[in-house]
Amino acid sequence: MNYLLHIFIMINIYIILTVSTNLLVGMANLLSMGQAAFYGIGAYIAVLCLMILKLPLIPTILLVMVVTALFSLLVAYPSLRLKGDYFVLATLGFQLIVFTILYNWVSLTRGPYGIPGIPAPKLFGMIEISGIIPFLILSSILMLIIVFIFYKLVHSPFGRVLKGVRDDEIAVLSLGRNVTAIKIWAFVISSAFIGIAGIIYATYVSYIDPTSFNLDEAIFILAAVLIGGTGNIRGPVVGAIFVVVLPELLRFVGFPDSVAANLRQIVYGLALIILMMYRPQGIAGEYRLQ
Amino acid sequence: MLIQLLANGIIMGSIYSLVALGFALVYNTTRIFHIAYAAIYMFSSYMVLTFYKSFQMPLLLAFLIAIVLTVALSIFIERTVYLPLAKKRSSLNVVLISSIGVMIVVVNAIAMFYGNETQILNPNISKSITLGNIILTYIQLAQIFISLALIVIFLIFLKNSKFGIKTRAMRDDEVLCTVFGLNIYRMRLNLFGLSAFFAAIGSGLVAYDVGMDPYVGMPMLLNSVVALIIGGVGRFEAPILGGFIIGILQSLAVWAFSSRWQDAVTFTLLIIFLLVRPQGLLGEKQRVV
Numbered sequence: 167m168n169y170l171l172h173i174f175i176m177i178n179i180y181i182i183l184t185v186s187t188n189l190l191v192g193m194a195n196l197l198s199m200g201q202a203a204f205y206g207i208g209a210y211i212a213v214l215c216l217m218i219l220k221l222p223l224i225p226t227i228l229l230v231m232v233v234t235a236l237f238s239l240l241v242a243y244p245s246l247r248l249k250g251d252y253f254v255l256a257t258l259g260f261q262l263i264v265f266t267i268l269y270n271w272v273s274l275t276r277g278p279y280g281i282p283g284i285p286a287p288k289l290f291g292m293i294e295i296s297g298i299i300p301f302l303i304l305s306s307i308l309m310l311i312i313v314f315i316f317y318k319l320v321h322s323p324f325g326r327v328l329k330g331v332r333d334d335e336i337a338v339l340s341l342g343r344n345v346t347a348i349k350i351w352a353f354v355i356s357s358a359f360i361g362i363a364g365i366i367y368a369t370y371v372s373y374i375d376p377t378s379f380n381l382d383e384a385i386f387i388l389a390a391v392l393i394g395g396t397g398n399i400r401g402p403v404v405g406a407i408f409v410v411v412l413p414e415l416l417r418f419v420g421f422p423d424s425v426a427a428n429l430r431q432i433v434y435g436l437a438l439i440i441l442m443m444y445r446p447q448g449i450a451g452e453y454r455l456q
Numbered sequence: 457m458l459i460q461l462l463a464n465g466i467i468m469g470s471i472y473s474l475v476a477l478g479f480a481l482v483y484n485t486t487r488i489f490h491i492a493y494a495a496i497y498m499f500s501s502y503m504v505l506t507f508y509k510s511f512q513m514p515l516l517l518a519f520l521i522a523i524v525l526t527v528a529l530s531i532f533i534e535r536t537v538y539l540p541l542a543k544k545r546s547s548l549n550v551v552l553i554s555s556i557g558v559m560i561v562v563v564n565a566i567a568m569f570y571g572n573e574t575q576i577l578n579p580n581i582s583k584s585i586t587l588g589n590i591i592l593t594y595i596q597l598a599q600i601f602i603s604l605a606l607i608v609i610f611l612i613f614l615k616n617s618k619f620g621i622k623t624r625a626m627r628d629d630e631v632l633c634t635v636f637g638l639n640i641y642r643m644r645l646n647l648f649g650l651s652a653f654f655a656a657i658g659s660g661l662v663a664y665d666v667g668m669d670p671y672v673g674m675p676m677l678l679n680s681v682v683a684l685i686i687g688g689v690g691r692f693e694a695p696i697l698g699g700f701i702i703g704i705l706q707s708l709a710v711w712a713f714s715s716r717w718q719d720a721v722t723f724t725l726l727i728i729f730l731l732v733r734p735q736g737l738l739g740e741k742q743r744v745v
Contacts (some may be wrong), residue, residue: 197549244731250548251489255681256730259723262678266720381674385556392553428564435564438557439537442550456547 168341172300175370177410178305182363184391184402185316189356191388192396193325194349195332200241200257201387202233203264204357207377208364213281213374223287223295230365233357237356242350255404261384268376280375287369295369305366305441317399328352329397332453356448386434393437395451404450408435461707467600469703473660474603476687478654479612481647484690485626491555492533493655494563494673495678500526501663501672502566505575515664517602523656524594529727530652531645533558538648539641559673567670577669595665598714602661606654614692619646627690665675675719682726688736689735696735 183205190196211233215226245256268275275281286296287304295304319325330338331345339345368374386409394405413430421429446454475497482490507513513521529729537558541551582593613621625633626643634640659674662668680695683702687694702722709721729736 168734192507195549197552214536217585244727248730248734251552252730252734253486254552255685256727258678259726259730262723263720263727266717266723270716270720385560388553389556391562426570428568431564432561432568434559435560438560442545442546442554442557446546446550446687455553456549 168298171302173414175298175302175305175366175429177364177407178302178309179370179386179389180406180410181309181403182312182366183360184394184406185313185386185399186359186363187317187367187387187391188396188402189316189328189352190452191330191391191455192398193320193328194352195456196349196352197254197388198257198353198356199254199381199384199388200261200264200359201356202379202381202384203261204238205364205367205375205383205387206264207237207366207392208234208361209379210275210281210364211361212365212368213284216369217281219309223289226287227362227365234364235354235358238354239350246346246349247355248357258381260382261381263278265376265380267344268379271314275361278337278375280373282373284368284372284374287365291422300359301366301370301410302421305370308362308366312362312401313399316328316360320399323340324348332456358405381432389434389438392448392455393441395448396455397447397451397453401448401451405448408449420454458711459589459681460591462704464547464596465707466594466700467596467703469700470600470603470607471699472676472679472683472703473607473655473696473699475658475676476683476699477607478651478658479677479680480692480695481623481651481654483684485623485630485647486542486644488538488540489548489552489555489650491552491677492537492558492562493651494677495559496526496533496652497655497659497676498531498668498670498673499529499562499566500652500659501668502570502670504660504663505570505577505668508577519660522660523610523653526656526659527649527652529562529656530648534644534648539644542644563673570670571685572670574669575669577664582665585654589665592664595661599661599665602657603690606657608621609695622690623647624692679722680687682722684736685726685734686729686736688739691736691738694736694738735744 183201185203189403190198208230211230212226215221215229218347221229241257241260242243245253245260248256269277271277286294288294295301327338327343329347330347331343335345338348365377390405391402392405393408394403395401412433413426416426416430417423419427441448442455457540478489479493482488482493496717498546500522503525504518507518507521508515511518515674538551541554584591585597607737614623622638625638626640626647629724630640633643662672662676679702683698683707685698686701687696687698691737702725705725706718707719709715709718
């Protein structure tokens, strides 16, 4: 039973990651390879808030959102001047730099040793959230709130302008909109919510180390979004469920664990190739990647 | 110590240059962001391992077979993935994502068969020669001489041969090449083959020195990309210059901080170039916005 609950919690975390990343990839056609960096920054800032500052959960969430948003500004402003491959490269460079810092600045992050014993977060300073069922409730609530926010955002005037920028930047520019500001907002909002996924991950697993937030993870998040589909809310949700549930299914089919890890990666890779060839909008998306 | 590190940096730089040249051959002409190049690079090392260790062939023969198979893999990827996408006029982002897919498939297939651990080709400590303050192993000498020779031959061919002229024409305008009756599909085949050839040589030379694991391709690819960007996209001399700069800078990073900060130095350099001089050192000013 706990196994099933664990899968649900992981699905919640990945839905937050993919729905937020979709705001960049599917709504603004900005292929960011740096999303795992914000996930990691969120997790490490959460550890700072909970272990050293001893903050309750809600201030932690707010602080993490502010800090990841500031970091995203640092990336967004310079990299949005670049287009296409150059933008991908800039975000990839940021991802690798953040990973190297998390990994090598041992006096700050304990580097490869990781940080064990992350305490359970406290709600309103008294209700301690520990154990798998409270975590499932907490992560589900946060996931539903975030999905709701993004649903509203996609259908808001901001969402429509963002889609306009994606489909025809010059047209939006000629209507007097500040295209750069719109993209920066998309970047900041996306990263701030990804930080929340970092908090849930860090407190749920109660141990973090930099390898959870490396380039492979960034590619994995991007793959989840693209497999599920881009441009709406349904797509990324399907993608998150697909990438979390698939390895568990493979396990039931009876592949040994050593092979299963590689086999599921192969399935993701093939899924990406086939989808890009025949269905660039993903399984349930609506935007065909340009 | 500094001179020794500089020498190592230059030798590593020659490998980066060679591998980056292979990446540039594809990127400059087709604009495909060939991430699967990482897998092609890694695949070659494993083929050398298979034929040299498992089938007990002589090293040179194992090398040759590995090169042939690597070129075949590259051409297979071009024909089954990139060419169909190009015929569909897919956008560059779509091609990039497919390339990531190919990389994931090949890397994990190799990891499945050979395991994740590091494998070595040459268990002995290589013989070395001493030049003044510098100690160089025979493998290092082979690395720099073979890569420099190939780079020079390639540059001469690029200037003078028919293939070189076609390559440069394709870089300048692919559509115009088609108009003049150049067989683009065939050219792409040659370019993918040649790029895999460079990757295979670089990969074999490195693997014989330090061994391999299924994930060696990605760092090499990233260094190649950075070499191309700081040299200047569109020029074929650029990745060579960039490769040497990165090699030397990384060994200076070892001298100044420690080897753990090499990647941070490389990518900080990339970001600085993207912001300040996106056309690279040799490139002409162009709009990337």
